[in-house]
Amino acid sequence: MADLAPPPAPSGPFEGPEKLLEIWFAPSAADCPDAASSTDGKFGLRRVPRPVWEEMLDIVKCKILSAVEGTETDAYLLRSELEWPTHTTICDLLYALALSRTGAAFCVGVIVESSFFVSPHRLILKTCGTTLNLLGVPRILEIARDHAGLPSVYRLFYSRKAFMFPERQIGPHREWKAEIEFLDNLFPNGSAYTVGKVNGDHWLLYLTSPGDSSSPNGDTAPNSPIVPHGTYPPIPSTSAAAESSAINGDADDADDTIASDYTIEILMTNLSPEGRAPFFNKTPPEDADATAGADGMALSSEIGISNLFPEHLTTLDAYSFSPCGYSCNALLKWRPDAGQNPSRPGEGYYTIHVTPEEGWSYASFECNVPLPTSSTDKPTSVPDLKTLIRRVVDIFRPGRLTLTLFISSKDNDAAEEEEGESAVEAAQRAFKSALTLPPKRSGRGDDAGERGGAFAGLYKRTDKINYEFGGYDLAFASFELRSS
Template sequence: MGASDNIAPFEGPEKLLEIWFAPYASAVPPVLDHPDAVHDVAGRVGLRAVKRHVWEDMLAIVKCKVLSVVEGAQIDAYLLSESSFFVFPHKLILKTCGTTLNLLGLPRILAIAANVCGMHKVWRCFYSRKSFMFPERQSGPHRDWGAEVEYLDDIFKDSGGGAAYTVGKVNGDHWLLYMTTPHAPDADMDMEEEDDGPEDYTIELLMSDLAPEARTPFFTGDLAGAEDVSVEQAHAQELSKQLGITNIFPASATTLDAYSFVPCGYSANALVTLPPDDTSLPHQPHHVEEGYYTIHVTPEEGWSYASFECNVQLSTTHAHNAPPKRKGKARMPDLQTLVQRVVQVFQPGRLSLTLFVSAPDSPPPSPASTSPSTPYASESELSMSSSISSLSSVEPDGEEPKETPRVAPTTVAPGLVHTASTLALDADELYPEGQVERAQRAFLQALAARGYRRTDKINYEFGGYDLAFASFERKKTRPPAQNGA
């Protein structure tokens, strides 16, 4: 994303809030007779029935504004001055960067859902982010992780609060997650149509230290006529083609909405139509015909950052093992190919990858040996800590990566940090290779061949969800040996 000038550093890593009011789109109640809701429009049910100006008022609290909107068959994708906002019939995803006040929009969201849509209960809430580069620049509840958790616990205190997790090295790049447990939806929601459990899938690539040649195209200078939004949009569309962003998914299945900021920065939302007969894709949730991806870029040297997020369920079988492509049909990428395409565009020096996927049939938590949970520390205390709340799997150059076993979190009261530790038993004896471990393999195969070494690998089980987390860094080029040395 672009800052208004290059004097102060810009916080690229986003705050990601996801609120579910029902487990399925088909479970939402009928549209209320409310002046802020649209009526008798195909697909405009649940939260998608809320008029645009209502969401814009909420976003003003967060300190961002709408640049453009793409209305899909099942999703509305709002491109914001600071990242993105996605509206489904039954859930919302609000992703904001910089010093936006993401969580301050939550009370207004809950009021809109109740008053306009008749959705009075939150089924689940998720809030996550990467560790900030400049935590001292944040305000409100975002000053540190403990304050964010306290704010969320206060909102959800009547339903028992949530649980918070730190995944990764607390004195390095790490990923923070807050999640509530499922609660009974409103009585007037139709819960009988779906019987397989809700399916949820999110892949994120969080990239730092972008190569100079990857950063340069995102500096726009002074675009002629930049007061007209269409100029920035046209520039971004052309840039997306030049850099290969339009080739991440098949162009024929993608509606891309992109924006170039002045003097620098880039954002894009894309809606991806899922072909029902594409055998290269795994089983998709019931009635899901559309997914999204979103990209945000802060190119300034010293705090360069790019993020990619996607909810299209991808195969972990690489292309050379996949079913043959049907004539005239562009194949969706597998996970390994997707990672390679994204990294090729941004060429990060460091990156973290997460796959967060629902697992209603996952095995129960194993009798892991877990480290004691500790009270929340401030962001500055975390950065100074020498302890590591992760399973590190660091491969020196030229060595084979060490496999790290799956980890189950400890069960503790809300308000405590959950940390991961090593299983005493061999993971392969406990679990067959599942989606998370296949994803880890895809991450490694995608990046090892491109000169990256893995520095962290964590598989984690939550209530109904599995997480694959991995960190990589570009291998340093060794200087040539000196003669006579």
């Protein structure tokens, strides 16, 4: 009768794909009303007391685990006990039992891995599981108005990969249409998009444009201020050498050589056994909470996460959940003068969340540091896009992955091009080169496949889409493993 034992407590399957909310209250940190009077970088949204953010996160169903303060950004690691929806049925339990009999691993008492980043003019909230990301938006608008003197939204972005288990979501997150309706009630002129195969890997995006957003009292915001020259430079048209120089702080006029807003996401599913194994916590349960931070940092070093970017540029905060799961936030000081001039950003972030259970394994990587498209040939430099993709993929070894690169442009119609190749086409070329071609051997030991024999395999591209939005370009691509 042993095989008739009841299934584990209803803590899975677990929804790994995150809800990503990004709200800009001004075009740049320099446009915050108190920017000129600040002496410590704590102005705008960074002046909001932590208890106020905690009260907002209670609405979202998250708690702050730890925080790191940078020169321009505060990074919070979050947790939330997985909420089992009230509509759980006997079919759900039978499904869980069936998975358990096939050897699928369960993590009883799964913790939701989430992150929260606060800059003077912008915040980013990334949550997974059954968290209620969108329900926090009205309170966020109030906080920005009352505590930071930012009464209206400049731009809003909400995006997510298609859910694995949408029926387990709560409130407006049960379906994309409901999420759109919720946001439309706050931002009457927002736009919603589905990018990719509706019956396959696809990505959902809702965004507003300057002047389209609402103020916290529900009124339509006035037209956004004219963006000062240089705040939103065009898509880069410089050489790889100049691009690298800018990213590594070697040029005084680097503002015009890189895009002002750049976000790369790598969303991975069907992780290999080798990619999943490190994220099952071996610490005894009674000690897990006390050592979670140290365990997370040790794991980051052991599997190569600490080496994704040069250590001297990185401040890492990692957490290893019990019995499984992992999250990290990293602040990256990619310009040596970061924090000294609000109009010249020089600090970015990356964040990683991992759900390792077999049957619904998932890992995500997100970074907003502008990356060169060609190798910098310096081990102490920010890696180029191709190298970073391969480093991430070789850690998790997914069976399938989706990549998105969201990059700002001053005017898509007039975007400058170099040698007939736009920024998104350069990104698509880097995606394909990183994943479909064997790594080159340079002898330096920093290429994919030369880091402890970690080369995980080759992929075939299953989808490629370039999209133009108002002020932004998107490169979207999907890949699946073809050989290990």
